[in-house]
Structures are given as C-alpha cells and as structure tokens.
Amino acid sequence: MTDLIPDLRTPTAPEGTGRVHSGMAVSRTDGRAKVTGAAHYAAEIPAPDLAYGVVVSGTVARGHIKAIDTEAARGVPGVIDVITHENRPKMRGNDLAYKDMTAPGGSPFRPLFSSRVFWSGQPVALVVAETFEAARHAASLVRVTYDIEEHDTNLLATLNRAYKPRPMKAGFTPPGSKGDADQAFATAPVKIEAEYYNAVEHHNPMEMFASTVVYGEDGHLTIYDKTQSSQNSRWYVSHVFGLSKNKVTVRNPYVGGAFGSGLRPQYQLPLAVMGALKLKRSVRVVLTRRQMFSFGHRPETWHKIKLAADRDGKLQAVWHEAIQETSRLEDYVEVVVNWSGQLYACDNIHLGYQLVEQDRATPIDMRAPGAAHGVHALEVAMDELAYELRMDPLAFRLKNYAEHNHLEDKPFSSKELRQCYRLGAERFGWKDRPVEPRSMRDGDELVGWGMATGIWDSLVMIARVSAVLHADGRLVVSSAASDIGTGTYTVMAMIAAERLGLPLERVTFQLGDSTLPLAPVEGGSSHVTTVGGGVAGACDKLKATLLKLAQKAPAFKGLKLKDVEFNDGRIHPHGQPEQGILLSDLLAQAGRERIEEKYLMTPQMLKQRKFSRAVHSAVFVEVRVNERLGMVRVTRAVSAVAAGRIINAKTAASQVSGAVVWGISQALHEETFTDHRLGRFMNHNYAEYHVAVNKDIPAIEVIFADEEDRIVSKQLGAKGVGEIGIVGVAAAVANAVFHATGKRLRTTPITPDKVL
Numbered sequence: 001m002t003d004l005i006p007d008l009r010t011p012t013a014p015e016g017t018g019r020v021h022s023g024m025a026v027s028r029t030d031g032r033a034k035v036t037g038a039a040h041y042a043a044e045i046p047a048p049d050l051a052y053g054v055v056v057s058g059t060v061a062r063g064h065i066k067a068i069d070t071e072a073a074r075g076v077p078g079v080i081d082v083i084t085h086e087n088r089p090k091m092r093g094n095d096l097a098y099k100d101m102t103a104p105g106g107s108p109f110r111p112l113f114s115s116r117v118f119w120s121g122q123p124v125a126l127v128v129a130e131t132f133e134a135a136r137h138a139a140s141l142v143r144v145t146y147d148i149e150e151h152d153t154n155l156l157a158t159l160n161r162a163y164k165p166r167p168m169k170a171g172f173t174p175p176g177s178k179g180d181a182d183q184a185f186a187t188a189p190v191k192i193e194a195e196y197y198n199a200v201e202h203h204n205p206m207e208m209f210a211s212t213v214v215y216g217e218d219g220h221l222t223i224y225d226k227t228q229s230s231q232n233s234r235w236y237v238s239h240v241f242g243l244s245k246n247k248v249t250v251r252n253p254y255v256g257g258a259f260g261s262g263l264r265p266q267y268q269l270p271l272a273v274m275g276a277l278k279l280k281r282s283v284r285v286v287l288t289r290r291q292m293f294s295f296g297h298r299p300e301t302w303h304k305i306k307l308a309a310d311r312d313g314k315l316q317a318v319w320h321e322a323i324q325e326t327s328r329l330e331d332y333v334e335v336v337v338n339w340s341g342q343l344y345a346c347d348n349i350h351l352g353y354q355l356v357e358q359d360r361a362t363p364i365d366m367r368a369p370g371a372a373h374g375v376h377a378l379e380v381a382m383d384e385l386a387y388e389l390r391m392d393p394l395a396f397r398l399k400n401y402a403e404h405n406h407l408e409d410k411p412f413s414s415k416e417l418r419q420c421y422r423l424g425a426e427r428f429g430w431k432d433r434p435v436e437p438r439s440m441r442d443g444d445e446l447v448g449w450g451m452a453t454g455i456w457d458s459l460v461m462i463a464r465v466s467a468v469l470h471a472d473g474r475l476v477v478s479s480a481a482s483d484i485g486t487g488t489y490t491v492m493a494m495i496a497a498e499r500l501g502l503p504l505e506r507v508t509f510q511l512g513d514s515t516l517p518l519a520p521v522e523g524g525s526s527h528v529t530t531v532g533g534g535v536a537g538a539c540d541k542l543k544a545t546l547l548k549l550a551q552k553a554p555a556f557k558g559l560k561l562k563d564v565e566f567n568d569g570r571i572h573p574h575g576q577p578e579q580g581i582l583l584s585d586l587l588a589q590a591g592r593e594r595i596e597e598k599y600l601m602t603p604q605m606l607k608q609r610k611f612s613r614a615v616h617s618a619v620f621v622e623v624r625v626n627e628r629l630g631m632v633r634v635t636r637a638v639s640a641v642a643a644g645r646i647i648n649a650k651t652a653a654s655q656v657s658g659a660v661v662w663g664i665s666q667a668l669h670e671e672t673f674t675d676h677r678l679g680r681f682m683n684h685n686y687a688e689y690h691v692a693v694n695k696d697i698p699a700i701e702v703i704f705a706d707e708e709d710r711i712v713s714k715q716l717g718a719k720g721v722g723e724i725g726i727v728g729v730a731a732a733v734a735n736a737v738f739h740a741t742g743k744r745l746r747t748t749p750i751t752p753d754k755v756l
C-alpha cells in the first residue's frame with residue numbers, strides 16, 4: 001500500500017550524505033525545499049478553477065446576529081456566493097460531530113451553524129469569488145447587525161467566578177495534595193507568599209492558517225490544510241459534513257510552524273469545505289494575520305504561591321493555586337500547578353486549579369501548555385525564597401532535589417537534572433556570581449544573572465508505521481505524521497537508515513497524508529518516541545524478514561539478528577563483510593519487487609505507570625537593565641536539557657534554542673491586550689504584538705545531558721525535545737532582572753513600565 005505518494009513532494013537527503021547514526025548533527029532533508037520554494041504550503045497548492053474565500057469576522061463579543069446584509073457584497077463583479085448561517089450547506093447538529101481528536105470537554109464551536117456569537121472575531125460569513133481581491137473587497141461590504149449581550153473578558157475582575165473544572169466534562173484529573181501545607185507554612189521559620197500573573201499570548205507561526213480544498217471529479221475532496229495532524233482534520237471534516245472516510249483526504253506535507261495552534265482544526269477548514277460543497281468546485285480560504293488572533297491563545301493565568309523552608313533551606317511547604325480563563329463553550333484545562341508537586345522534595349504540598357468562563361474563543365495549547373506559566377510562577381517563587389534564606393538559588397534547588405516524585409510517590413524513569421545544573425552552571429560561569437542584587441554594573445546598565453529549572457512530560461502515544469524495501473534498494477518508511485518545522489522528516493529517516501545500515505539518501509520518510517498509517521497529532525513532544533519508536537519497530541521487523549531470506553545462503557545458517565550486520569545495503573555475519581549479500585539481490589532471488597513490514601507502536605503502559613516520566617532542564621541567563629529607560633536585554637543564555645537519547649543533535653538543539661527565543665519573548669515582549677469595553681483583542685498584528693526579533697536574542701548555548709530512558713522509549717531511549725526548551729526561561733529572565741535591580745517582577749511580560 002504505502003509507496004511514495006507522487007505529488008506529496010517528499011524530501012530525501014541529498015546524494016553523498018552517507019551513513020548517519022543517532023546523536024549526529026544532520027541537516028534537515030526538507031531544508032532545501034523549504035528555502036527554495038519547492039515546498040508548497042496549504043495556501044500555495046494550485047487547483048484548476050479555484051475559487052477564493054475570505055472570512056467576515058464578527059465584531060461583538062456576545063449576542064446574536066440579527067441580520068446580515070450581503071447585497072452590496074454580491075454586487076461586486078466576480079463574487080460567486082456569500083455563505084452565512086442562513087444558507088450554508090448541511091452540517092451535523094450534535095456536539096460530538098465537532099469534537100476533533102484533541103477537543104477539550106464541552107461543546108465545540110460550530111462555524112456558521114447558528115446566529116449565536118461567542119467571541120469578538122468569530123467568523124460570521126464567507127465570501128467566495130473568482131479572485132482573492134474581489135472576495136476581500138466584497139467581504140468588507142458585508143453588513144452585520146447584532147443583538148448584543150453583556151460580556152466578560154476580564155479574568156482578574158472575575159476571579160470570584162472560578163470553578164473547579166468538571167472532571168467528566170474536561171477529562172481532567174484534579175491535581176493532588178500531600179501532607180498539610182497550610183499547617184507547615186504557618187509554623188515554618190522562613191517563607192514567602194505572593195501572586196503571579198501571565199498575560200495572554202498568541203502563537204503567530206509564520207504561515208497563516210489556510211485550507212485549499214481540491215474538488216475532484218467524483219466529488220472527492222483533497223484538502224491541503226495547515227494542521228498538526230492530517231488525520232485529525234480528515235476526521236473532523238468527515239464528521240461535521242457527514243462524508244465517508246473515502247471521500248476526504250487531508251494533506252499537510254509542509255507546515256510553517258504551528259506550536260499547538262494546529263492541534264485542532266481551525267475554522268478556515270470547515271469554511272473552505274462549505275464553499276467547495278456548496279459550489280462543487282475547488283475553494284481556498286486563507287486567514288489574515290488579524291484573524292489568526294481570533295481562534296485560540298495561551299490563556300491568561302493568575303497564581304498564588306506560598307513556599308516555606310526551615311533555616312537550613314529545606315522546603316517545608318509548597319502551596320500553589322492557579323486560575324485560568326476558558327470559554328463559555330469548552331472547559332479548556334492546562335497542567336499548570338502539577339509541576340510544583342514533582343519538581344522538589346517536600347512532604348507538604350497543596351495544589352489547586354480553577355477556571356473562569358470568558359466570552360473569548362476557547363484557549364488552545366501553546367508550546368509547553370501549562371508548564372510555561374506554571375513553572376514561571378514556581379521558579380520565581382523559588383528564587384524569592386532563596387533570597388529570604390540568603391542562599392544561592394542553585395544551591396537552594398540542589399538542597400531540595402527530588403530523587404523521586406514526592407507527590408505521586410513514584411521513581412523517575414530517568415532524571416539527569418543534576419547533570420543539567422552542573423553542565424549549565426559550568427558553561428555559564430555561575431560560581432562567580434555575587435549573591436547580592438545590584439552588585440554588577442556595566443556602564444549605564446545593571447547586570448544580573450538568573451537561573452531556573454524546567455520540566456515537561458515525556459509522552460508516548462499510538463502510531464502505525466510501514467517500511468517498504470524496494471528491489472532497487474530504496475527504503476520508504478511512512479506514517480501520517482507531521483513536520484511542523486521540527487525535523488520529523490530528517491529524524492525518522494535517520495532512525496530507519498541507522499537501523500538498516502543504509503546511507504541516508506537511500507531512505508525516504510513519507511508523512512503528511514491522512515491515508516498513510518495512523519499517527520497522532522504532532523504535539524506534546526511525542527513524535528520521536530511515538531512515530532520514531534514505530535519506525536524502529538518496522539525496520540527491526542524488516543531486518544528479521546531479510547535475515548530469513550539470507551538464511552538460504554550457507555554463511556547465514558542458524559544466525560540470529562544479533563549475529564549479523566546491515567551495512568551499506570548489504571547483510572553479513574558479524575565481522576565477515578566478505579560474506580555480504582546485497583539486500584536488492586535478496587529481493588531478486590525471492591522474486592519480490594518489494595518487502596513491506598508494518599509495526600504498531602504502543603506505550604509500555606504497565607511499565608510506565610510505575611514511573612514519573614519527564615524531561616528536565618536548567619536555564620541560565622544574563623540580563624542588562626537600563627534603569628532610566630526600563631529596558632531589559634538578555635545578553636547570554638545557556639540551556640542544559642536532559643531529554644533521553646538525542647537522535648539528531650542539530651535539529652534537537654534547534655528545537656531547544658528556538659524555544660529559548662520564545663521564552664525570552666514571553667518574558668519581555670509578548671502580550672495580547674484586550675479592550676474590555678469591546679471584549680476584543682486589540683493588538684492583532686506584528687506592529688503592536690511584539691515578538692522577539694534578532695536584535696533581542698543573544699547567542700544561545702544548548703547542552704544535552706547524557707541520558708537514556710528505556711521506560712519511555714524501549715526502542716530509542718529518547719524522551720522528546722519540542723517543548724522543554726521554553727519552560728523556565730521566563731523565570732530565569734525575571735530572576736536575572738531581580739539580581740540586576742533588586743526589583744521583584746512577578747508577571748510576564750516584563751515591559752519597561754514595570755521595570756521603571
């Protein structure tokens with residue numbers, strides 16, 4: 001079944017790349033295609049007779065659409081249709097049909113389903129025209145009137161409405177507690193108590209959300225969608241429109257960043273499908289940058305933390321409660337406070353987590369959801385307590401190092417955090433740090449050094465992988481995985497090439513098509529452990545089959561897999577390359593054009609349940625602060641990460657340094673502002689939503705600790721690196737700002753007005 005799909009433009013390493021092994025730094029096989037334009041994204045797929053859809057965004061935060069006047073829009077030359085809730089094609093009515101594979105509990109938004117308005121910016125109509133320009137102009141002429149209801153968009157003003165997420169509804173396990181944190185806090189000699197806050201952030205990948213629906217002669221829909229899972233989008237379209245699985249194929253061979261925003265189908269997808277079904281022709285819908293601020297974000301978070309220690313610096317109480325926003329539609333939950341129960345050794349732990357419904361789109365996962373905010377608050381609090389104790393912040397963390405997960409009372413499957421602390425501190429030069437704030441100055445600027453710990457889950461999901469060895473010696477490995485810029489193509493090809501001893505250019509890993517074998521969303525830093533484990537499994541089965549074929553030759557009689565080597569397209573007994581047989585000859589002798597093996601990758605659940613499984617990091621940063629201007633610059637950053645065995649040193653380091661960039665951006669720049677009178681995000685563009693640019697980012701050093709984890713990943717010993725890089729960065733920056741200035745800042749971002 002799974003040979004190369006011809007028009008997917010699947011990349012392969014250039015000739016001459018040769019043999020690779022895990023841990024090597026290998027350039028991305030898709031790199032050339034991405035920088036030369038050969039890689040086509042969802043909005044770039046050509047289709048004959050293509051029509052263009054432009055979304056009309058609603059302008060009130062809550063209420064009903066009273067009327068939509070589309071007459072002027074319809075009068076624009078080239079306009080084909082204006083689709084609204086009144087004339088849309090048939091869609092299913094029940095919640096279940098709208099539940100994509102990563103939907104939180106509740107009732108998902110149904111685009112153009114009814115007159116109900118749930119947030120400002122919600123899509124209310126789609127204008128379809130022969131040209132993009134006509135559609136865009138016509139969209140500006142659509143007049144919508146509303147019955148407006150009162151709205152809430154102010155989390156801090158509505159904390160009193162907080163409720164515990166309903167476990168059944170949200171699929172949510174409440175965070176546990178242990179001992180008596182209140183009592184321990186009351187009696188401990190050294191303590192801190194404070195509130196922390198993180199502003200709303202938006203994902204802002206470079207590529208806009210887009211869907212091109214190619215309408216086939218037989219009504220088959222081939223949809224190029226910006227998504228972190230082609231199969232998730234396929235599932236959603238089938239269910240919402242009642243189309244059989246065979247009628248819909250979704251593809252995402254290239255994705256220009258997503259960071260969680262593509263974990264759920266975004267509204268341009270059903271809108272483009274509506275257009276295609278209604279008009280029986282191909283339709284493309286691309287969102288604008290402004291509309292990219294209208295479908296989900298990292299939720300605003302409020303925390304209260306109480307920490308207490310004895311005079312020697314031993315933690316006596318960890319108390320962390322958080323309240324986050326969700327929408328009126330769904331109980332979106334994040335793991336915000338749980339990290340506070342597992343990062344340090346403590347017998348008295350209290351954790352609490354609540355939600356407040358707002359008239360906003362349901363928040364959506366953003367890189368290290370929950371941890372990026374939760375660990376920020378905890379790690380700033382830890383720094384505060386270290387100062388109360390007059391202890392070095394790193395020494396304080398080492399004093400409370402958790403050898404096991406105290407909250408759950410479980411050992412870690414692996415934990416080389418000590419190595420991270422040591423390697424990171426050495427590289428940074430932490431031992432020369434004066435303890436007192438305001439003790440380093442350089443010209444107009446105060447200099448500060450801060451550090452923090454990071455932690456993130458090590459997840460494994462379920463995937464199927466197919467590996468096909470062709471008669472010409474080429475290996476094609478496939479799974480409906482995604483590469484959102486993370487290096488999936490490269491890493492999966494490396495795993496297969498190493499397993500079978502082939503030069504990298506003889507191996508192609510194919511992804512990005514919903515008809516390929518089952519793969520999970522590319523999320524939770526789990527693709528290497530999950531899809532990669534499947535690649536290893538399928539290749540191991542292929543090796544066993546090839547050995548069976550080789551055993552017809554006398555030199556291989558009675559040999560087991562451990563007795564043979566696969567080298568440059570041959571199989572030979574250990575140490576006897578002269579006995580080698582070409583794999584292509586094995587196929588020819590057997591009269592086979594191809595040999596295919598399939599593997600179902602599943603987590604070792606029973607084994608895993610006995611362990612706490614996480615990746616760890618230690619982040620060290622230097623800042624320079626101009627007190628008169630309130631300006632903070634990060635001038636050095638070291639991130640030491642323990643994430644199991646690293647498969648590709650280059651793409652793994654890129655993942656971490658990219659995440660550190662974002663952590664610095666979160667610490668200093670990123671914040672989406674709401675005008676609460678309108679209930680609307682206001683700075684929905686790159687001019688006013690600031691992201692870090694080159695000048696904001698120093699050289700970032702990434703170090704990987706020596707670690708291997710066969711509980712998480714039996715096949716590879718890996719744990720995943722996508723998200724850990726951002727966790728702790730904002731806290732390290734905040735702690736460095738305190739060290740520089742003596743001013744404790746407990747919110748992100750740290751903008752000049754707060755520093756002054």
Ligand code: MOS
Binds near residue numbers: 228522
């Ligand atoms: Mo990640 S937020 O699981 O794409």
